Amino acid sequence: MDNKKLAGEKAVEYVTDGMFLGLGTGSTVYWTILKLAELVKRGLDIKGVPTSKNTEKLAKELGIPLVSLSSINHLDLTIDGADEVNPNLELIKGGGGALLREKMVASISESLIIIIDESKYVTNLGEFPLPVEIVQFGWEITSNQISRLGCNPKLRIKDNSPFITDNGNYILDCYFEKIQDAYKLNGTLNMIPGVVENGLFVNMADTIVIGNKNATIDIS
Numbered sequence: 359m360d361n362k363k364l365a366g367e368k369a370v371e372y373v374t375d376g377m378f379l380g381l382g383t384g385s386t387v388y389w390t391i392l393k394l395a396e397l398v399k400r401g402l403d404i405k406g407v408p409t410s411k412n413t414e415k416l417a418k419e420l421g422i423p424l425v426s427l428s429s430i431n432h433l434d435l436t437i438d439g440a441d442e443v444n445p446n447l448e449l450i451k452g453g454g455g456a457l458l459r460e461k462m463v464a465s466i467s468e469s470l471i472i473i474i475d476e477s478k479y480v481t482n483l484g485e486f487p488l489p490v491e492i493v494q495f496g497w498e499i500t501s502n503q504i505s506r507l508g509c510n511p512k513l514r515i516k517d518n519s520p521f522i523t524d525n526g527n528y529i530l531d532c533y534f535e536k537i538q539d540a541y542k543l544n545g546t547l548n549m550i551p552g553v554v555e556n557g558l559f560v561n562m563a564d565t566i567v568i569g570n571k572n573a574t575i576d577i578s
């Protein structure tokens with residue numbers, strides 16, 4: 359079976375009746391959402407907060423009850439994907455461009471479960487370019503300042519135009535090669551004027567569910 363599907367479906371075992379759930383974004387969480395919808399049809403009572411317009415659309419189509427982030431201040435659990443995870447459970451997220459909403463939702467979640475296929479479990483973060491969401495105004499200046507941290511930032515392009523996030527911002531994909539201190543870099547990046555948020559999730563994930571050769575491994 360597809361490793362993303364394995365991990366995505368396995369995470370649903372952590373969901374219990376009455377939970378308020380953060381619904382992540384991407385092709386791994388897709389399987390979680392499908393499974394959740396099945397359970398909702400059979401009577402599971404949950405309310406979801408989507409982390410992107412794509413997830414909102416999918417969850418609505420499948421009949422998962424949704425609430426807005428503004429109407430609550432606590433979530434029981436968020437299930438989301440990632441682009442890289444290291445053994446300290448530090449993450450790079452934002453390959454799908456939803457990192458800001460994902461981080462906001464994760465920040466009010468009692469528990470964050472990350473679902474990945476085994477290729478994303480790495481010794482060092484940084485081979486995957488770090489997505490940084492920035493405002494459009496003066497983006498070249500912001501990019502320049504970020505490059506001084508030792509990376510090569512590239513404006514994300516989709517269909518020959520700059521990729522625009524759900525929040526109306528740009529994304530810089532920053533090629534660091536190796537990130538030694540994710541905690542420090544997270545803070546440093548977010549101090550740069552023009553940076554809205556970056557894709558490093560530090561001290562946020564509680565459990566990683568890895569899909570691997572017809573089985574899953576849970577790391578907490």
Ligand code: 5RP
Binds near residue numbers: 453
């Ligand atoms: C979106 C994300 C995704 O969770 C991440 O890119 C993983 O996606 P996929 O499950 O499709 O591999 O952070 O902003």
